[in-house]
Amino acid sequence: MAILQRAGVPLIDDTADGSAGSGLMHHKFMVVDRAVVVTGSANFTPSCIHGDPGADRTRGNVNHLMRLHSRELAHTFVSEFERMWGDGPGVYPTAALGWARAAEPPSRCTWVKRR
Incomplete structure (x- = not known):
């Protein structure tokens, strides 16, 4: 967090609305x-x-990272980020974090095998 703040990257704090926060952000x-x-x-x-x-x-923590090259998949992830981010810092009520998130059906991507 300190590195992001020093770089001027905007952050949203889910306690900014005066609550204890949801603790549900795990993306x-x-x-x-x-x-x-x-x-x-x-x-x-x-x-x-x-x-x-x-x-x-x-x-040697047992964790993994995957790098996936797909504009369609990236679009799905960008949509999720934009839903969570809302209008950004200082406009907390529009951010869909934690309990504020409305239930939505899962997104679907069509995968095409390329040679």
């Missing part, structure tokens, strides 16, 4: 150029990817 994905999706079980933190410095027992 782990990144979309690059609206064409590549990076997702998996790994948290995007140095300790999750490499282990904690000086703590050998945390090295």
